[in-house]
Amino acid sequence: MTVKKELGVQEKIAAVAAGAIIISALMYWGYQFVGMLEFLEMAYE
């Protein structure tokens, strides 16, 4: 796989947007799951 050294503008924008989405999604679902686990911990105390 030859990786192009220079990214075009469109590619840079796409990479930033995709990265932001991936991080936001992981954070959102991580937050949801932690919340559920905390709720369960409380409920079963």
Place this chain on the structure above:
Amino acid sequence: MINEMLVQFAEWLYATGGSRAIEESFYLYNWIETTHVLTIMVCLGMLAFIDLRMLGYALPNVSASTIADRLNVPMMIGFALMFITGLLLFYAKPTYTNQSIWFRIKMVLLVVAFFNAIRFHRHMKASASTWCNEPRAPFNLRVSAALSLGLWAGVVTTGRLIAYDWYHCYRDLPGWLSAAAGCVAD
């Protein structure tokens, strides 16, 4: 007779620890159901594209056998997940689901879809090499594909309707519907 047996079986399942644990959990039932619905995107999504290819509406310039072969694996993975979560959903609410007329129709549609899939596979294997680069499959395969789309649309619809108790046993139902839904005299 069959209805009595099914009710007994459902009540037996209902009484097991696992069944109670899932239905009464805060999140487990919800996540199982969410997974069941999300696998619609995987399994039925792949199936939709295979059927649409047979009908000539999607990827018409790609060999039909390539489409069927390549999308088959994700479809079966999705189906396995759908099946397992479906079993668990039934297990969590066996008495309600057993007496849901929509559930029973859904099971009939699934069986018909299964036989339609077998028929499709057989015809595909026998004939694919002769027409796979044509945009549309031969007539009998198009029929199978259209039937597949219709049957699974029915499965999704009846599956969604299970949650509605408009025709449940405690309602005033006509005799034939009562029997079809599996209602038994108390």
Place this chain on the structure above:
Amino acid sequence: MELLPFFEWAETTFLGYIGKTYGGVYATFGQSLHLMALAVLGGSVLVADLRLLNVIMKDVPSEIVIEQAHKWFRIALVIIISTGVFMAAAVAQRMYHNDFFWAKMSALLVGIIFVFAIKRPLLKGSHADLNPIVIKMVASASILVWFSVAATGRWIGFSG
């Protein structure tokens, strides 16, 4: 911008009235049609993105796969949004107060902007000229956002 009046109004519309009054219509033409469109939407997302991730159909040119998948994505999106509006109109005030509804709407907006303003323009030309890591990031983001829309959507039903 105060949105509550809009949601209160939505419930009083004819669309809202139909959905509230006729449960059968709501369940079949609303929810079930929404789910069928979800199948096609999910399929179009996965066919395209799994191809971009080199997981499936590696022997089919990705340009063709993306083009055809996008065609069905658009069709599914129109149906899914129409049925979504129909369903939301019937229970608009409950939606206004539901956190998962807003999460879903945010994800939906992000998804639509991402697909039409970033992904599609990027993938219109030849894919061989594009950086493979960027392509894979775009495909992963697409899968994540659309499955998030679906999951938050299902959770609306479990809350409030």
